[in-house]
Amino acid sequence: MNNRKAQYNFCILFSLFFGSAFFCSATPVNDIHQIQVVTEPLPPYQIVKDGEVRGVVAEKVRKLLRELGSDSQIRAMPWARAYKTALTEPGTLIFSMVRTPAREELFHWLGVLVSTKTYLVTLKRRDNIKLEKLEELINYKAGIKRDDVVFHYLSKKKALGKTALLPDTITTVKMLLRDRVDIIAVSPLHLDYMCSKIGCKSSDFQFLLELDGLSNDFYLAANKQMTPELVNLITDKLKGLTN
Template identity: 50%
Template structure:
């Protein structure tokens, strides 16, 4: 038993842990490919900045649930309907608050609207200015949900992954995408482009840019509480 887990047991009633052991063994985890936060290595193993934190949490609890990577819309749906299911990296918003049980923050970032450097004609002073351009988004992604408050439905082009939105931007099939600087840099290494090829148009400051680990509402409250305590213990022990 790991030191982190021993410390955790000191603050978690044994009866609560015993009641959740079986549920913990049933846990499954869903996510999307979102490098460098989560991505597949050449050996087919999922890794990344957020994945490493999730795996550290499981290691502290001596668990090894399967982590399934899939398009975001599918992961988002599964995490709302399947018991004993966790999802990451998910942004917490008022619209999503009641849809999940929120375990804790894995990391934070910033999200920008981005265009090709050569597209000097694109000027964005607010999201309302986007109605002139084609915007690459992922269905049920937080950026899509955020921009849906504006009359932009005809401008949105739905794509399965953020990396696909960048490919479409490079091919000039869309005009604007949303990404963080660290995400853009990482994708450019994979797609043989350079971050200097792009221009940051506008920061989506209204977005909560904390990436969470969350659980389906049908996951037991005891399991969620144990995971919250374990994640907090790991963060405290840094």
């Protein structure tokens, strides 16, 4: 922070000597080049193939980085690690993040990348599973992604009983298909994509309840220590991609 202040003061003095044609940027170029971007494998939004993060949302973020003039690479990792990295390491961007009251003050929220819905889902052949209200989930074994927004939401609602905490969404689907869990949380788009990969069909499942208490928007968010100038720059560039 002291170095940045010194650079800014130097710019002001330089401008006084050489005239107003000299432009001092409030956002040092170094800030842009020090950005790191983290995410998780979340098909079809983020797909890791041959070591590269692809998918519709990843491509949007990559285009944003080009607009910023940043050569930062997108790194995919388990969600809990990505979340901790974005929470603790300055200069970090993270996607796709659901915005919740518990997270509101922990990050800068730069803009919506995509919208979706999340449902509690079971197998259609499991006709013994009935779920008319959220509180009844406690009677079943749920497969939930560790540190996911669904986990925090259901925990706060005290709706989790016996729970399998799993590393990613595709593992929850596999566990459901093997009858290792009774219910999972997933969006229809995710489910269709994962079935195309592991050989199931969307008709194999039944949607029990929509988790309408969760945000339907997936955000690009930033570490809280990111400078206001860089936050504003990224926010403006992202708006330009969506307008």
